[in-house]
Amino acid sequence: MIEKLMSPPVAAVDSFVDPQDAFLMGEEVEMVWQAAEKRRREFTTARWCARRALALLDIPPMPILRGERGAPRWPEGTVGSLTHCDGYRAAAVARATEVLSIGIDAEPHLPLPGTVLDAIALPSEAGRMAGLRAKDPALCWDRLLFSTKESVYKAWFPLTGRWLGFDQADITLHSDETFHAKLLAPAPEVPGGEFTGRWAVTDGLIATAIVVPRAR
Numbered sequence: 471m472i473e474k475l476m477s478p479p480v481a482a483v484d485s486f487v488d489p490q491d492a493f494l495m496g497e498e499v500e501m502v503w504q505a506a507e508k509r510r511r512e513f514t515t516a517r518w519c520a521r522r523a524l525a526l527l528d529i530p531p532m533p534i535l536r537g538e539r540g541a542p543r544w545p546e547g548t549v550g551s552l553t554h555c556d557g558y559r560a561a562a563v564a565r566a567t568e569v570l571s572i573g574i575d576a577e578p579h580l581p582l583p584g585t586v587l588d589a590i591a592l593p594s595e596a597g598r599m600a601g602l603r604a605k606d607p608a609l610c611w612d613r614l615l616f617s618t619k620e621s622v623y624k625a626w627f628p629l630t631g632r633w634l635g636f637d638q639a640d641i642t643l644h645s646d647e648t649f650h651a652k653l654l655a656p657a658p659e660v661p662g663g664e665f666t667g668r669w670a671v672t673d674g675l676i677a678t679a680i681v682v683p684r685a686r
């Protein structure tokens with residue numbers, strides 16, 4: 471699913487199941503040895519996806535450990551992003567000489583619970599969403615907005631090393647399966663102070679992705 475949102479030079483691998491041959495490497499084992507079984511499975515399969523994606527770049531398998539704020543520590547010279555939700559795990563990677571940052575997210579195609587939308591949406595976003603719901607009421611635009619904000623943060627943090635709140639990115643969702651994120655926090659590290667991305671809804675899942683290319 472996620473690979474449909476990517477194109478070279480990004481390599482992406484996903485899985486709708488937890489393969490029996492998926493395993494953890496080195497210090498990865500210690501990172502989840504006390505975690506619940508569900509958490510261990512999704513963690514293991516996400517890293518299985520990551521190693522398969524890195525292999526497409528001719529990079530040998532190695533542990534994918536956690537860095538600052540839990541972000542994956544990718545092999546030197548690469549960038550990437552991981553995501554997982556019920557029934558889905560994915561990874562996307564690229565060489566740092568070609569891509570500055572990647573952010574991907576997957577969510578169930580279900581409405582957000584309770585008052586979550588009020589907590590994450592800017593007034594401008596809520597206003598635009600009303601029009602989108604009128605055009606396509608079957609699509610869970612609220613969950614899609616949440617997913618895009620997750621992808622924005624995952625693309626933002628490796629570039630800046632700083633936290634980004636839900637209220638610090640103004641997302642415009644487009645019905646052509648693209649989105650635009652205007653960053654409301656100063657970020658000289660982000661070209662133009664904005665991100666563009668793509669989204670898809672398939673098989674009960676939402677996927678969103680941002681790829682920040684390196685200027686040539």
